[in-house]
Amino acid sequence: MREAAWEEPRAAYVHIPFCAHHCGYCDFAVIAGADHLMRDYLQALACELRQLEYPRPVQTLFLGGGTPTYLPLPLLEELLSLLKHWLPLAFDPEAPGATADASPAAIEFSVEATPESLDPDKLALLRAYGVTRLSVGVQSFRSESLQALERRHTSTQAEEVVAWARDAGFVVSLDLIFAIPGTTLADWAADVECALALRPEHLSTYSLTYEKGTPLWKRWQRGQVQAVPEEVECEMYAFAIDRLTSAGFEHYEISNFARPGYRCRHNETYWANEAYYGFGAGAVRYVRGCREGNVRDTRQYIQRLMRGQSVTVYREKLSPWERACETLAVQLRRRRGIDRRAFHEQTGVAVDELAGGAIRQLQEEGLLEEEGAALRLTRRGLFVADAVIAQLWAAASSCGSIEPSRRYNLPVVENVPQ
DSSP: OOOGGGSOOOEEEEEEOEESSOOTTOOSSOEESOGGGHHHHHHHHHHHHHTTSSOOOBSEEEEEESOGGGSOHHHHHHHHHHHHHHSOBOOOTTSTTOOTTSOSSSOEEEEEEOGGGOOHHHHHHHHHTTOOEEEEEEEOSOHHHHHHTTOOOOHHHHHHHHHHHHHHTOEEEEEEEEOOTTOOHHHHHHHHHHHHHTOOSEEEEEEOOOOTTSHHHHHHHTTSSOOOOHHHHHHHHHHHHHHHHHTTOEEEETTEEEOTTOOOHHHHHHHHTOOBEEESTTOEEEETTEEEEEOOOHHHHHHHHHTTOOOEEEEEEOOHHHHHHHHHHHHTTBTTOEEHHHHHHHHSSOHHHHHHHHHHHHHHTTSEEEETTEEEEOHHHHTTHHHHHHHHHHHHHHHTTOOGGGTTOOOOOOOOOO
16 A cells, blocks of 8 residues: 555645735735735744755645745745755656656746736746746736736736746746626636637636635625626636637646646645645645644744744644545546545555445436546536535545544645635
């Protein structure tokens, strides 16, 4: 049995919480109007990285936020230098799952950015430090939608930045949001066409969610914002699937599309439920079968590390059954689904042993299907994926040795849109 969660992590996520503005729909660990904390934050991050004791080579590195590229050029270089020392990029061709055609490059170093936070000087610096991939939070090309989302860039800026990035040699991924209040299917179709015209290698499409406690959620609760009808939201998602696949993109995860060879290898670590490091405010890590999470508040993160205190605010040691349940949940997000043999090899548990009855019921309902040795969501199942996964999780946790407090709680998948 190959326990992926117990192996040395080959992926690392580093969180930079700073933003020019905290958008009303965002519930991530971000901070705006606190540029004076940037240098202290990098010093605190250096303290956390020193806990590694020695540099840990990784195959994929993801710098997210927040907006990492909001850092001024000197501080951005300081950050990149820090990561180059503690998390050097390396590729092990003998690693499980590694194939010669898995990626156009042997390694992947992704950085999240907003169009207004990039310029040619920052792009040159990122390339000089080995960044291979930019994930740009475009979200929409419509000025009305950008205003509704409280975004600070224009469609012209987005187009200009993508052109710069392409000239500099980056792989480009674009984030788009659909079901924005006031939008129609035609509006969404126009956004998709604008994105395709920029020839990105990767696209992520997310439905706008009303996260409890956010300003957007409060406005929705007061009736000041009207959500797009559910049937229109489904039509938007269906359009994205059909249009992007017809344009040559592979629909490889519920929300993600890539040209052949350009999947996000870092996020595939999460969807395989394999080990990864996590550093920074609010970051999560999964190392040697133990999941830990850092304090989300930026000031507390800085203060604790400067005082020599731990920033870990929760820790859970997962049993083999719990790891199998989580593996089931995250691997179903992939369009290729779950390979039964590989799943048993990875977890030591058969898929049907976990939730055989629920699987058969969902197959009868047309939400799951078999394809060779794989179990995966049907097209219909994609539209209710969260409910399908929750039903399987409930079935698996009810018959396994999962603590009552953990039952029905799905694992968090990082790197949602900026």
